[in-house]
Amino acid sequence: MAKDSKERRPRAETPKGFRDYFGAEVSERKAMLDKIAEVYHLYGFDPLETSAVETVEALGKFLPDVDRPNEGVFAWQDEDKDWLALRYDLTAPLARVAAQYRNDLPTPYRRYAMGPVWRNEKPGPGRFRQFYQCDADTVGTGSVAADAEICAMLADALEAVGIPRGDYVVKVNNRKVLNGVMEVAGVLDPSDPEKFAHERGIVLRAIDKIDRLGPDGVRALLGEGRKDESGDFTKGAGLSVKQAEVVMGFTSAKRDSGDATVARLRELIGGSVLGAEGVTELEQIAALLAAQGYGPDRIVIDPGVVRGLGYYTGPVFEAELTFEILDEKGRKRQFGSVAGGGRYDDLVKRFTGQAVPATGVSIGVDRLLAALRAKGRTGGDTTGPVIVTVMDRDRMADYQAMATELRRAGIRAEVYLGNPKNFGNQLKYADKRQSPVAVIQGTDEAARGVVQVKDLVLGAKIAAEASHEEWKSQPAQVEVARADLVATVRQMLGRG
Incomplete structure (x- = not known):
């Protein structure tokens, strides 16, 4: 069977x-x-x-x-x-x-x-x-005042979480400007918005990858396509060399000042009404931000920002962190983008x-x-919770009362609920929990109305850095009256 x-x-x-x-x-x-x-x-x-x-x-x-x-x-x-x-x-x-x-x-x-x-x-x-x-x-x-407000709020949020000025920049562009450039390049027909929609989608995604692929990689995607290092081929937008260069001019339009960048964008959009509208909106956003004290040290106009999603219709923005980190191969590189958005x-x-x-x-x-x-x-x-150890499982109610007293004082605490037979395992548990303090009360301590309070952070530090005699003289563990439990724990947490 x-x-x-x-x-x-x-x-x-x-x-x-x-x-x-x-x-x-x-x-x-x-x-x-x-x-x-x-x-x-x-x-x-x-x-x-x-x-x-x-x-x-x-x-x-x-x-x-x-x-x-x-x-x-x-x-x-x-x-x-x-x-x-x-x-x-x-x-x-x-x-x-x-x-x-x-x-x-x-x-x-x-x-x-x-x-x-x-x-x-x-x-x-x-x-x-x-x-x-x-x-x-x-x-x-x-109102473009709403777009300017979003950019200012984004800058404030980055600083609030701990990214200082100088370590980030909020970049602002306008999809209307890019659409104006694509109109000049012959891949946008204002009278038929759906015409060339597929090609424009490829153009948008290609430009959005310029930091990763570089100008040559973007040019390839604007043309017939690009083969990556693995051999995979991505079909391009099929633009001619002349059309692609018009678009590439947009990606390199950033100048040393916002005014110079805007002037260059006006050149690129030619007679496009939509493109001119976008440039004017960028000027208005820059003026609104400058009036609030958000200068080029925080927010800049940058034509390199396009955003890959297809629903954006006007101003687009991206927050980039400019400090350097090491990549997986140990090479220095800028951290890069952490936020983005725009008008839809x-x-x-x-x-x-x-x-x-x-x-x-x-x-x-x-x-x-x-x-x-x-x-x-x-x-x-x-930091983990204070651990109330269990020396006598028949006295669990007493241990729970200690934890409750600590919690009511605003101190995070828990009672060890594993097998209490091996006290060493309780301390190993406290270590895994990153607990700062352990509370110990056996039968003898309970009879005398005291508790042992062990500073686990200080104890680990002394054990690692001091001699055995110095360790014995340090107050990493103290015996105090049961009534002084909360005050003693709070004191230990304060010095941690």
């Missing part, structure tokens, strides 16, 4: 392209987001939480990864045959909210949102299918049929957190 096959056990592994976040990472992220939220709140923005799931129809087709099924989203068909998907950003859900609640929301509506988004894209080093975003948007005004005046129109202007920015939470770690500026409290 054949043996019964054993039931296959599931593999204990994170799905490809996803990751788990543990205590310190979660605490650091929360601390950073709290500081950003304070800045957004000061500017008058209200928080908004939307569903993680939207209809595919509501999300639209705006992801740049056009070769993936369903435009790069995780989608499935519901029981009533509707297609649903996990949100790929926080902007598309906002457009749905702005349309759905348009009679209830103030105009303009200013909101910020923080949370995970999901993209069904090929994962790679540092590229995950689930990641956090932190957005702020103003819906319902076409047609997104809400998809729902209402009426033009609803909007502008906003999205911060890449994981990227910014990695930057803060690289600078040693993470602000989350990673």
Whole structure:
């Protein structure tokens, strides 16, 4: 008789392209987001939480990864045959909210949102299918003052979390200017916006990669296409050499001053009415920011910023961190972009049929957190709880009472709930938890009305740096009256 096959056990592994976040990472992220939220709140923005799931129809087709099924989203068909998907950003859900609640929301509506988004894209080093975003948007005004305000708020948020002036720059451009250049290059027809749409999409994504691919790589994508180091070929936009050079002139239009850059852009857009409108908007944004004290040490006009998503219609912006880090091969490089956004005046129109202007920015939470770690500026409290050890399991109520007393005093504390038989294991547990203090009370201490309080941080330091005799003389562990438990723990935490 054949043996019964054993039931296959599931593999204990994170799905490809996803990751788990543990205590310190979660605490650091929360601390950073709290500081950003304070800045957004000061500017008058209200928080908004939307569903993680939207209809595919509501999300639209705006992801740049056009070769993936369903435009790069995780989608499935519901029981009533509707297609649903996990949100790929926080902007598309906002457009749905702005349309759905348009009679209830103030105009303009200013909101910020923080949370995970999901993209069904090929994962790679540092590229995950689930990641956090932190957005702020103003819906319902076409004034470029709203775009300028977003840029100023972004600069303030970066400084609030610990990125000093000089270590970042907010770059501002305008898609109308680029559209004007593409009109001159012959890949945009103002009378037929859909004509050359595919080619323009390739142009946008190519320019957006100029920092990574360099001018030659972008030129190849503007032309017939590009083969990367692995041999994979990416089809290009099919522009002629002359057309490509017009576009390349746009990417190198930045000059030493904002005025000189704007003058060069006016040359490039020729007689394009749309391009001229974009240049004028850049001038207005620069003037508004300068009046508020946001000079070129914080915010600059840079034609190299285009943003890859197709829904942007006007000003676009990107926050770049300028300090150097070492890459995986030990080479120096700038940290790069941590935030981006722009104006998207047609997104809400998809729902209402009426033009609803909007502008906003999205911060890449994981990227910014990695930057803060690289600078040693993470602000989350990673200290573990005070551990109340268990010397006598029959006295668990006494130990729980100690932990409760510490908590009521605002001190994070827990009772050891594993097997108390081996006291060494309790201290090993405290070490894994990064606990600063351990509380010890055996039968003898309880009879005398005292507790032992052990400073684990100081104890580890003394053990590592001092001789055995010095270690014995240091007060890493003290015996105090039970009534003095809270005061003693607080004192030890204070010197840590």
